[in-house]
Amino acid sequence: MKRESLIGKDIPRIDSPEKALGRAKFAADIVLPGMLYAKVVRSPYAHARILNIDTSKAASLPGVKAVVTGIEDTPRGGLFGIVSYTKDQVLLPYDKVRYYGEEVAAVAAIDEDTAEEAAELIKVDYEPLPFVLNVEDALKEGAPLVHEDKPGNIAARYLVNEGNVEEAFINSDYVWEKTFTCEVASHALPEPYTAIASYEPSGKMNLWMQTQCPFQTRQALSNTLKLPLSDIRIHSIPMGGGHGGRSDTFPAAFIACLLSKKTGRPVQVKLSREEIEDCMRDKASKIWHIKVGFKKDGTITARDIKMTLECGAYASSSIVELWVPLLIDEVLWRTESYRYFGELVYTNKTISSMMRTRAHVGPMSMEVCFEQAGEALGIDPVELRLKNALQTGEVSPTKSTITSSGLKDSIKIAVEKSGYREKKGRLGARRGIGLGSGNMQSMFYMGFRSGSTAFIKFNDDGSCTLFTGNCDLGQGNQTLFTQIVAEELGIDMKDVKLCYGDTELCYQDPGTYSMSATVVSGSAVRKAALDAKRRLLEVAGDLLDVSWEEVEMEGKEFSVRYRRGKGKTVSLKEVCRTAFKRGKPIFGFGDHRARVDYSDFNMDLNIPYSERTYGQKVAAYSYGTTVVELEVDCETGKIKIDRIWAVNDCGTVINPLLVKGNMHGQLNFMIGHGLYEMNRWDIRTGRKLTSDFRSYKVPTANEIPDIETYFVGKPDPNGPYGAKEGSLGFGCGLHGAIANAIHDATGVWLYDVPFTPERVLKALEERGIK
Amino acid sequence: MKHDIVLKINNETHRITVDSRRTLLEVIREEIGLTGTKEMCNKGDCGSCTVLLDGRPVLSCMMLAVEADGKEILTIEGLAGEKNSLHPIQQAFVESGAIQCGYCTPGFIMSAKALLDKNKDPNVDEIKNAISNHICRCTGYVQIIEAIGRAAKILGGVE
Ligand code: FES
Numbered sequence: 001m002k003r004e005s006l007i008g009k010d011i012p013r014i015d016s017p018e019k020a021l022g023r024a025k026f027a028a029d030i031v032l033p034g035m036l037y038a039k040v041v042r043s044p045y046a047h048a049r050i051l052n053i054d055t056s057k058a059a060s061l062p063g064v065k066a067v068v069t070g071i072e073d074t075p076r077g078g079l080f081g082i083v084s085y086t087k088d089q090v091l092l093p094y095d096k097v098r099y100y101g102e103e104v105a106a107v108a109a110i111d112e113d114t115a116e117e118a119a120e121l122i123k124v125d126y127e128p129l130p131f132v133l134n135v136e137d138a139l140k141e142g143a144p145l146v147h148e149d150k151p152g153n154i155a156a157r158y159l160v161n162e163g164n165v166e167e168a169f170i171n172s173d174y175v176w177e178k179t180f181t182c183e184v185a186s187h188a189l190p191e192p193y194t195a196i197a198s199y200e201p202s203g204k205m206n207l208w209m210q211t212q213c214p215f216q217t218r219q220a221l222s223n224t225l226k227l228p229l230s231d232i233r234i235h236s237i238p239m240g241g242g243h244g245g246r247s248d249t250f251p252a253a254f255i256a257c258l259l260s261k262k263t264g265r266p267v268q269v270k271l272s273r274e275e276i277e278d279c280m281r282d283k284a285s286k287i288w289h290i291k292v293g294f295k296k297d298g299t300i301t302a303r304d305i306k307m308t309l310e311c312g313a314y315a316s317s318s319i320v321e322l323w324v325p326l327l328i329d330e331v332l333w334r335t336e337s338y339r340y341f342g343e344l345v346y347t348n349k350t351i352s353s354m355m356r357t358r359a360h361v362g363p364m365s366m367e368v369c370f371e372q373a374g375e376a377l378g379i380d381p382v383e384l385r386l387k388n389a390l391q392t393g394e395v396s397p398t399k400s401t402i403t404s405s406g407l408k409d410s411i412k413i414a415v416e417k418s419g420y421r422e423k424k425g426r427l428g429a430r431r432g433i434g435l436g437s438g439n440m441q442s443m444f445y446m447g448f449r450s451g452s453t454a455f456i457k458f459n460d461d462g463s464c465t466l467f468t469g470n471c472d473l474g475q476g477n478q479t480l481f482t483q484i485v486a487e488e489l490g491i492d493m494k495d496v497k498l499c500y501g502d503t504e505l506c507y508q509d510p511g512t513y514s515m516s517a518t519v520v521s522g523s524a525v526r527k528a529a530l531d532a533k534r535r536l537l538e539v540a541g542d543l544l545d546v547s548w549e550e551v552e553m554e555g556k557e558f559s560v561r562y563r564r565g566k567g568k569t570v571s572l573k574e575v576c577r578t579a580f581k582r583g584k585p586i587f588g589f590g591d592h593r594a595r596v597d598y599s600d601f602n603m604d605l606n607i608p609y610s611e612r613t614y615g616q617k618v619a620a621y622s623y624g625t626t627v628v629e630l631e632v633d634c635e636t637g638k639i640k641i642d643r644i645w646a647v648n649d650c651g652t653v654i655n656p657l658l659v660k661g662n663m664h665g666q667l668n669f670m671i672g673h674g675l676y677e678m679n680r681w682d683i684r685t686g687r688k689l690t691s692d693f694r695s696y697k698v699p700t701a702n703e704i705p706d707i708e709t710y711f712v713g714k715p716d717p718n719g720p721y722g723a724k725e726g727s728l729g730f731g732c733g734l735h736g737a738i739a740n741a742i743h744d745a746t747g748v749w750l751y752d753v754p755f756t757p758e759r760v761l762k763a764l765e766e767r768g769i770k
Numbered sequence: 771m772k773h774d775i776v777l778k779i780n781n782e783t784h785r786i787t788v789d790s791r792r793t794l795l796e797v798i799r800e801e802i803g804l805t806g807t808k809e810m811c812n813k814g815d816c817g818s819c820t821v822l823l824d825g826r827p828v829l830s831c832m833m834l835a836v837e838a839d840g841k842e843i844l845t846i847e848g849l850a851g852e853k854n855s856l857h858p859i860q861q862a863f864v865e866s867g868a869i870q871c872g873y874c875t876p877g878f879i880m881s882a883k884a885l886l887d888k889n890k891d892p893n894v895d896e897i898k899n900a901i902s903n904h905i906c907r908c909t910g911y912v913q914i915i916e917a918i919g920r921a922a923k924i925l926g927g928v929e
């Protein structure tokens with residue numbers, strides 16, 4: 001009997017049972033024989049020169065096995081950075097510290113208490129330096145330099161200039177201009193960062209740690225530790241969340257390696273909640289200045305964007321945030337002329353990185369623009385959006401073709417399902433409704449690491465094992481890949497075993513980075529399954545005395561196609577065993593490189609300032625629209641979101657149960673970053689004031705509105721089964737939807753995210769409401 | 771200071787000597803070796819370290835092990851049936867998609883157990899209330915709330 005397709009089925013995550021049972025072993029659950037415990041000494045200054053470190057007392061404390069400092073132990077010349085011109089971080093610095101809490105030394109001891117005591121005995125002499133805590137100060141003439149070799153505190157710049165924006169504005173009938181901002185927010189990752197390093201006498205460095213991209217991490221550790229790439233092995237373990245915040249290579253892993261190498265024993269570095277919040281990653285603050293020109297009929301003539309992005313002490317993966325807003329903005333709304341200028345600025349703060357909520361002030365600015373411009377031009381704002389929405393087959397200003405766009409559909413569905421037109425302006429008493437669209441890439445350009453290779457081996461019992469370098473931070477990638485193999489081979493998911501994210505056993509993969517898991521890694525897995533199937537059919541054909549094309553595989557049985565139900569059959573197990581006996585076991589190999597065309601892609605990654613960046617940058621684009629209904633409490637300034645309608649254009653939905661869950665997660669993150677979450681610093685010391693869940697409020701179950709999810713359901717030509725990124729893009733317009741709903745409720749416009757009660761009250765007061 | 775205490779964890783009696791400064795969370799994870807109970811904040815703000823103490827949910831990071839002397843403790847490992855068969859609450863979490871990274875899961879499941887032990891048919895507000903001191907950064911809570919409702923049905927024999 002032909003099995004029903006698994007694509008489109010609600011399939012629970014395969015790794016959930018062990019997590020429900022409390023049996024999954026996360027990094028901090030692992031105890032290796034002889035393992036030592038480390039404690040890191042951190043800078044009490046936001047900016048200071050390291051003059052001297054005295055470790056003698058700590059080193060002589062009983063139970064202490066090793067002490068490391070940058071001056072003594074950091075191999076010289078190996079810097080961390082995502083692209084060559086942003087390699088700016090010594091993972092254990094020896095000259096100066098650039099933010100409060102930066103690593104300066106570490107000890108490894110027989111237990112945590114001893115390590116802590118020893119850390120306190122390490123004496124560091126500093127020369128405190130003036131510091132900068134925001135981009136305005138960092139960009140001033142004569143401002144203290146975070147990096148002496150980066151004049152003006154500029155880490156990188158990026159410019160796209162298409163057509164002639166100045167002329168286009170002169171010829172426009174209406175020009176709209178505004179500045180938006182968003183604050184530094186946290187990933188607030190659930191699992192505390194833990195790295196265990198174990199250096200073997202053979203020279204092998206084994207690591208158990210959290211990373212979203214094991215292969216990039218291995219490369220970065222090799223560069224900074226000066227160890228051969230193949231001597232570093234990152235083992236695969238369950239990980240408690242990533243959300244973009246585990247994409248970089250962190251000092252804690254580097255320090256664990258140094259200590260393990262020095263002692264010859266396994267070393268665990270486990271960070272506390274405060275250390276994670278102070279010293280891991282944040283999301284960059286952003287100032288987004290935008291000018292948009294329109295014709296009388298509502299056609300957009302030009303867009304001019306200037307973005308200032310704050311990366312904190314090191315450029316890290318913020319460099320990606322410098323151009324991702326462009327990737328999002330340029331493919332949402334059509335324009336004739338286009339200019340995008342982004343500047344990445346250093347400050348003496350926690351390092352920023354990628355984050356799932358990404359470029360939200362970008363999409364938000366256009367949503368507010370449509371409302372305000374619509375009113376000025378006398379055009380219905382929904383119609384204005386539909387008129388300018390980019391559609392399938394169109395080309396972006398930097399010449400990326402949109403392989404599938406459900407933007408218009410998503411707007412129409414969201415408007416209809418929410419009753420938007422009937423409700424807008426009519427909800428009364430401080431209630432409002434608002435709409436916002438967003439977008440996300442599936443796989444952007446990552447150079448050499450843009451491809452994935454998967455491998456399948458068949459075992460002699462007829463089961464198979466899939467090897468993929470991709471990993472899973474909770475999105476459901478393990479389930480997705482298993483589902484794809486089972487689908488192609490027509491076998492049960494439980495007969496597909498999985499080996500993933502291990503740098504020794506698997507081929508290279510981008511990791512859960514750049515939203516590539518489905519489109520790139522998933523396609524590689526599918527190709528590997530098809531390759532294995534062909535080999536199975538060939539052996540079965542031999543056993544059935546026909547050519548492989550005449551063989552049909554159903555469940556675990558092979559038969560001759562035209563003799564269906566009658567005649568001879570062979571089992572999957574027989575086929576596998578025959579293959580073994582012949583000395584040619586069954587395997588499958590699949591490779592997928594993103595469909596990105598670099599023929600005239602002129603973004604030279606060695607030049608931080610590039611003017612023309614033509615080419616297909618992204619394999620596929622996901623779109624979507626959200627509508628929110630909310631209530632504003634004009635006494636307290638609090639916003640209560642009652643309901644969200646979320647429409648996702650993620651192509652074919654391979655597993656709706658999982659995609660819906662990921663959508664809820666994205667909305668939760670967006671609500672947190674939109675309404676409450678922001679970091680604050682003590683301006684006298686540069687110390688972060690929001691390093692725990694009491695001072696940094698994330699949403700709980702009480703803040704979650706009713707959510708309705710919908711899918712556009714149009715397949716993309718590039719993804720496996722027509723799927724593309726499914727968790728982020730649809731929700732990137734939520735802050736625009738919230739801003740518009742607040743305006744609908746109160747008549748007040750807010751341009752600064754998050755929309756905290758203080759900001760809401762201030763805006764209401766300025767308008768004389770309250 | 772060292773203390774001799776008796777902890778009855780998941781129906782097994784443990785006679786151990788602990789330092790008076792050790793939290794219940796540390797002792798459960800490090801001395802007893804039950805690592806299913808998770809630390810997220812270690813200061814009472816996230817709920818992930820929740821265990822049941824004489825049937826009541828407590829934050830094990832906020833309690834000293836000596837305070838639990840002589841008490842009955844239930845951790846996530848004590849919920850499963852024979853051969854690791856899933857408890858109905860665990861089953862409901864799996865089926866509802868309530869587990870993404872799964873780091874927060876044991877804590878939520880223990881609070882759900884405490885709720886369903888005393889309230890067989892909770893409404894959505896009661897469920898939200900029972901888990902309002904928990905943090906989940908992945909799921910957005912929707913499927914967790916659904917899971918607890920579904921667990922109530924399974925336990926009540928409706929599903
Ligand atoms: S770890 Fe106990 S409440 Fe957070």
Ligand code: FES
Nearest residue numbers: 871874906907908
């Ligand atoms: S599932 Fe990741 S924190 Fe809850």
